Amino acid sequence: MNTFSKKLERDGIHSHVLKKDTLDLLNQKNYKEALLNIVNLLKLNKSGQTFLIRGPSGCGKTALIADLHKEQYLINSISAVELQSFNLSKAEAVTQAVRKSIRLRIKEIIKVIEGEITNLTSSKLSLKTLDMESTFEIGDKMLQEIQKEKIVVGDVVRIIKERGKIIKLGISASKMDSEFIGDILSVPCPEGEMFKTIEDVQLMTLHDIDCLNNKTHGYLGIYNGETGEISSEVRKEVNKRVKKWILEEKVVLERGLLIIDNVQILHKDYFYLFNNSIEFTFDPVILMIENFTDTLQSSTGLLSSAFVINVDQINDNDLKDVIRAHIETENVDFDSNVLDYLNDLALSYGINYAINIIDLYVVKSLKQANTKIALEEVKTLVSLFLDVNRACDTN
Incomplete structure (x- = not known):
């Protein structure tokens, strides 16, 4: 570069x-302390808290919370303009925003194949470890995955056969030289058997699962964002299933942070809807940002229970x-x-x-x-x- x-x-x-x-x-040290407390809520996976950051335009309200994105938690940032511009009803836009701010950490044991690529054609793939070597036939779907990931001879890969997925772990250390530039990870050639059993962790939001169970648009809604209105019956069934998974310890529910900027332009209906859409067991931390204004309806349910953080000019x-x-x-x-x-x-x-x-x-x-x-x-x-x-x- x-x-x-x-x-x-x-x-x-x-x-x-x-x-x-x-x-x-x-000189926003009080603000800094408040943000640290919000991070602690995320660390403890605590829910049910709403915060309102208020201050004049240009004092750094939105900018300072950008540091929260460095934390390893689910952060869903939207603006009030964006919320109102969705081609959805108010209730649906609010519900989707909330459910995009809650994710599931799904753990499962999967079988994989790991090795260094020694030969690659349109129909066959040869892998090796330090102890063995083998050749596999590949189909069109796997070939497309290989081309998409730009995988070549000398790469160390992990193949999840049942999902038709191939993951590039890096370039074999034996193939690395001074001509390679950029953030390319050098990894040793794997040892032992190619066929392994590992614990795989997938992260999905409640909204993702809603989309997968929504017959109208299905899983494509996750990628193109065109989910349309998702019925309450679908969400009730998803909630029921998620609670069952939690009891069976198949998943861990992680509450994220929903950040809504410029809330002073929102109609009070949105605040009532946010208050109603938050369930006792499935609710993220909500952080609203407002430029000083007299138009905000502090009597609404969500705002009346919010902790207010004032930011000085x-x-x-x-x-x-x-x-x-x-x-x-x-x-x-x-x-x-x-x-x-x-x-x-x-x-x-x-x-x-x-x-x-x-x-x-x-x-x-x-x-x-x-x-x-x-x-x-x-x-x-x-x-x-x-x-x-x-x-x-x-x-």
């Missing part, structure tokens, strides 16, 4: 708060520190007048806008091999790329 490609790997729209020590730069000095930290991570030089101008932009149009202008400049400067931010060029970008409010004023 060349330098230009590496530099274009963006950190995401809210990356301004994911830089080193930014939580401390923003970023002051001028902290804002400048965040912008400076972001520029420094891009490895470009800048003068104090550039920093002052970007800080004024953030105060006037929001921190996201200022950060996005920096990112646009970095992309432009990489092509021109510039190493220092020029104030006039930044002003040119600001005149070309307007924020929403200025764009509306010009119409």
